[in-house]
Amino acid sequence: MMLLSCENVRKVFGSQVVLDDLSLDVGEHEVVALIGASGSGKSTLLRCVSLLTGVDDGTIRLDGEDITDPRVNPDLVRRRIGMVFQAYNLFPHMTVLRNITLAPAKVHKRAAADVRDQAMEWLKRLGLADKADSYPDRLSGGQQQRVAIVRALVNSPRLLLLDEVTSALDPELVGEVLTMIRGLKEEGMTMVLATHEMGFARQVADRVVFLDGGRVLESGPPAQVLGDPVEPRTRQFLARIIEAGRL
């Protein structure tokens, strides 16, 4: 059984079809990179999977359970899915530590001391222990994004969704975030990431999926999709990326 399975998902905004009959399976411990031009539906797909927005047709299954069924409580589904956003979305009125411990304490009802220890351990590992009591504004973008990833991880999600997590970062800060994600892959975390970093997709992804017009146009090992794509549209897209100096 696939950990995540999207079947014929359709999503429409007004008259614009953003996801068009899209199907995608993700196995356990698999890392899938979604690539494609802006507006190809990468972010929308992630938002649909995390139930931040509803689908207009099709089915999304998490561990076999149909999470797009209206009778399912979305709060319970979201507990099993971690999500990291392009703009970090840390809570500005809370310290770094509180940002991380909020959900474990309030949602998962875990003991405060236990949650605190786990959060501090993460922060130490990332060299951010001295920032525990700082407010997010005082951190660099790379530090904020790593805190946001920890915030998602302390809930022990089955699946981690990463939505262009390095797009808002200065180039020299991208590395620290990518290193962290690479570490997560080694620990076996299942991840779906939307990205513009083709180099990173090549390194960390087990599979690269090229979205175009809300459909999966091409999917396969990174070397094949990025190195020797079958579809002309994929070639075109990659040519533009190379032109922009991002591959």
Next chain:
Amino acid sequence: MTTELHRPSEIQLGRIAYRRRQTIRSVLLAALSTAVVGGALAFAVTGAPGWDRVKSSFFDPEVARKYLPDVLEGLWLNIRLLVVCAAAALALGLLVAVLRTLRGPVFFPVRALATGYTYAFRGLPLIIVLYVCTLGVPGLRLQGMPSVLVLGGAALVITYGAYLAEVFRAGIESVHPSQLAAARSLGLTYRQTMRHVVLPQAVRRVAPPLLNDTVALQKDVGLVSLAGPIDAVRAAQIATAQDANFTPYIVAGVLFVLLALPLIGVTDWVTLRAARRQSAGS
């Protein structure tokens, strides 16, 4: 690391000295212009043909001393009423604002009621609400009817609750949707998201306008005197009628301003502290 050892260059020392001279110069200029404007104002007022009459009927120290206790007693009522009404109106406003944000068909009646309430009571003059509450409601002759003071307080709470609800709602709507997305993606329920993520940010943002409305409320609590209870302004009015001298009004006015100062100070302090905490680290 080396900031303490750094010795400013000649150029920088020159700049510092120049800025210091400029500061002294602008302070002197400000003092001079204040003296000129103040002197001109004082001359215009005290030099006016009717100044002596105005002085004796508005600024009579004897009259002020005589009626100060009466006005103070009235002010004590204002203060008690203000504290209770402000707390109740803030709570009501917050509740109504949150109710207005609820989504889903189940909450339609609640939402409609909350919306209708804010529309009606922001438009309705306070005095009419006061009369209806203090004169109309007792007319029902129900068992256990509270005192006129409580009914008047209720009128104030209902009216100000509507204003404050709109201020709170503006605050709630100013919190970026991405904050909600982040909270919900962590598995927080709508309630938990409101309680821990949206409201703390919203309230901090609207603290100054909330306080502004509280200062306005401070002046309006005195209107309960229309129904009988004697507040500071009403006490001043009675005193004025006794001696045919307006000084008690000035006394009451000064006391009201003094009462507003700490309130204003507190909000400034709260706003500043929140801003500093979030942007200046630990």
